[in-house]
Amino acid sequence: MSKLFIARNAAGEMRFIGEVERGAECGCWCPECGSPLVARQGMANDWHFAHGATQERPECGLAALRLLRRFVIGHLQERTQAAGFTLPAYREEVTLTRSLVHLREEAQWGAEILGDLQWLPEEGEDAPVARARLDSGVDLHVFVQLGDAMPAPVPADSDVARLIFRVRLPPASVYRERRLAVQHLQSAGELVWAHHPDTLGLVRAARERLETRGYRIYSNWLSMVDAKRQALADAAAPAAPLFYGPSSPQGTQAAHRHACAPDHAPNVNFTFYRLNHQEAWLLYLLERVGPSDWRNAQQKFYALAPYPGPFDGWAQALPTAVGLADEALGIVRLTGFLDAVTYLSRRARVTRSHRDPAAFKGL
Known part of the structure; x- marks a missing residue:
């Protein structure tokens, strides 16, 4: 985001470019440097806020992205507090690759939040925005991911569940109004699991089933190979x-x-x-x-x-x-x-x- 599409007014409220008066009458200030802003609402270019007499700075554009992030967190908070809200089912693909076999099975289970989400002050893009306790017996950390930013990898043995609210950055026209931004979050935003510890043992059980199937396939293959070799040997001997x-029938030769x-x-x-x-x-x-x-x-x-x-x-x-x-x-x-x-x-x-x-x- 190289341009300011969101700013704050004198009362500290978040305002979108389509919600204010045109030009210097917008009454908004840069969230990064504090300079007064001008609302550019022309016909040729995307609507945006611009600094009045000062030169535009890259960090001011990043401040708009942080404001958008706070807006997304507020939307997520409203979504999780709405009646009938449930977490998506957790799914994990378990695979087994051995000689002769490549097997897969999906382990899945449901998890619900005990009590309320505890919302946290922002500490950076890699920090959780909320925490809670799940009925599956583990702690939950909630993250927000905007655009194509890649989340930090999660260790496989982590004992903390991780849930991500992921949303792609919308086109510039969406930034004009709060209503359009909310519609975009409702349609494009999704909650996805990044990790959940195997507290119920379902992943372990799936892996054991794959091991059993893999051994059975290997054993059957080995048996077929043995049978073919045995048939060749029997035909030649x-x-x-x-x-x-001690009581072997007479006439049989010693092995x-x-x-x-x-x-x-x-x-x-x-x-x-x-x-x-x-x-x-x-x-x-x-x-x-x-x-x-x-x-x-x-x-x-x-x-x-x-x-x-x-x-x-x-x-x-x-x-x-x-x-x-x-x-x-x-x-x-x-x-x-x-x-x-x-x-x-x-x-x-x-x-x-x-x-x-x-x-x-x-x-």
Whole structure:
């Protein structure tokens, strides 16, 4: 705003250029320098206030913008005190981007003001103009944003909610009358949320649902890859025995054992996870002793083995939520299969699946 469209009269009241007499009879003063003003209401140019005999200064134009800001704050105060006023619903988009997946979900909830808004003296464009307490259990700060000014970024972990009354600067013709300015604020002004803490846990719940969906998609993809590789292997090799253990049927051949995967079940697939240049793991099904078909067993136990062998600190490398180290055997017995897959998938640089662990050499 380079011209004065709003000024103050001798009583300190805010006056628009179309509300005063023409010329020096306007009775208005510059809100910045205090000089008397002249109302320019010609046919060729936009109506505006001008300094009488003194030179126009840029800071005087900025003073008009501050006056407009105060006018907007007054309008917002009236709007929030009107009967039936409610805050807009808060909405936050939660996304999950992983290998093979890009998921999104919107979390939303309502919030209402407890009591009245506390209006604050202006301390600058980045300062809140009002404060309140919300029924969601957090403090609320209200800001005003004029034009294309970008609000200050809000830290994601901020425990204060932030609401912005945003309005674009109107054309010059709107500044002529207070009535037109109010109409512009009513049609163009909008309350938008910049931030609300996740006090109800709805964002966290949405993120957990996306994690579950992402894991399911990844698992299904891995299963399809395994199935294709298994089909190729089955087509090129004799059928694998279904039974093993002390009472295995006669005639079945002993399954090949892999020293890098202690106590693995026979004829199973191994999943390889490379976390960094030193740390890599094999995930596999543990052998189940007895005359049961291991592929249909109700209770299955899984393990992680450091690959191609133990590295320094392997027994303490994984959190206890994943599994507990069996140092005598050289494996980590999984506490939860899904927890282990989720933990490793998020951190793995390379993931492969194969029936022969030798296929992972060099990865």
